[in-house]
Amino acid sequence: GAGVSQSPRYKVAKRGQDVALRCDPISGHVSLFWYQQALGQGPEFLTYFQNEAQLDKSGLPSDRFFAERPEGSVSTLKIQRTQQEDSAVYLCASSPSGGERQFFGPGTRLTVL
Amino acid sequence: AQSVTQPDIHITVSEGASLELRCNYSYGATPYLFWYVQSPGQGLQLLLKYFSGDTLVQGIKGFEAEFKRSQSSFNLRKPSVHWSDAAEYFCAVGASSSASKIIFGSGTRLSIRP
Numbered sequence: 001g002a003g004v005s006q007s008p009r010y011k012v013a014k015r016g017q018d019v020a021l022r023c024d025p026i027s028g029h030v031s032l033f034w035y036q037q038a039l040g041q042g043p044e045f046l047t048y049f050q051n052e053a054q055l056d057k058s059g060l061p062s063d064r065f066f067a068e069r070p071e072g073s074v075s076t077l078k079i080q081r082t083q084q085e086d087s088a089v090y091l092c093a094s095s096p097s098g099g100e101r102q103f104f105g106p107g108t109r110l111t112v113l
Numbered sequence: 114a115q116s117v118t119q120p121d122i123h124i125t126v127s128e129g130a131s132l133e134l135r136c137n138y139s140y141g142a143t144p145y146l147f148w149y150v151q152s153p154g155q156g157l158q159l160l161l162k163y164f165s166g167d168t169l170v171q172g173i174k175g176f177e178a179e180f181k182r183s184q185s186s187f188n189l190r191k192p193s194v195h196w197s198d199a200a201e202y203f204c205a206v207g208a209s210s211s212a213s214k215i216i217f218g219s220g221t222r223l224s225i226r227p
């Protein structure tokens with residue numbers, strides 16, 4: 001299919017480990033978004049890219065979280081020294097332009113033990 | 114600060130009955146408003162959106178929503194629900210002119226009684 005894909009779908013990490021989550025947006029989509037969804041909650045905005053430029057990273061909860069999109073397509077969300085509170089589903093979305101119509105991927109469920 | 118409130122955590126309705134899911138928002142300017150649906154094993158899907166113009170917005174799957182500025186509300190409605198509508202529903206507000214930062218509510222889980 002031509003939707004947004006994310007990998008891995010599930011990730012288990014020991015506390016203190018680094019993890020990298022990948023997002024493949026829909027081809028040609030300019031904008032890319034990352035969200036964190038805790039159990040029983042709505043998604044919370046983390047960061048936003050327009051092409052390779054990270055225009056808004058106000059939602060990143062700490063400096064342990066880092067996102068990049070070096071060629072304006074695939075994006076990686078990296079979490080360093082994972083903590084138990086980082087356990088959540090991480091959602092990626094892409095959009096043809098701004099955020100008016102975002103297409104979401106299936107998410108990566110991260111469990112930190 | 115922008116925020117979205119969905120006062121109903123869980124709603125159960127009978128198949129064929131009408132549905133209304135409540136959403137209230139807080140935003141200083143004209144909001145961009147959205148309803149998304151999340152089914153188990155599937156990603157979030159956009160049901161409908163309001164940016165401007167007609168305050169009654171039609172969406173996919175027979176859903177509609179009405180923007181009421183005076184009440185800061187954007188309630189979702191469907192005249193007759195189907196068992197396949199069971200899912201989690203999220204109201205959201207766009208927090209910038211390009212809606213690049215979207216604030217989601219905590220969601221309403223909809224169950225359908227046979």
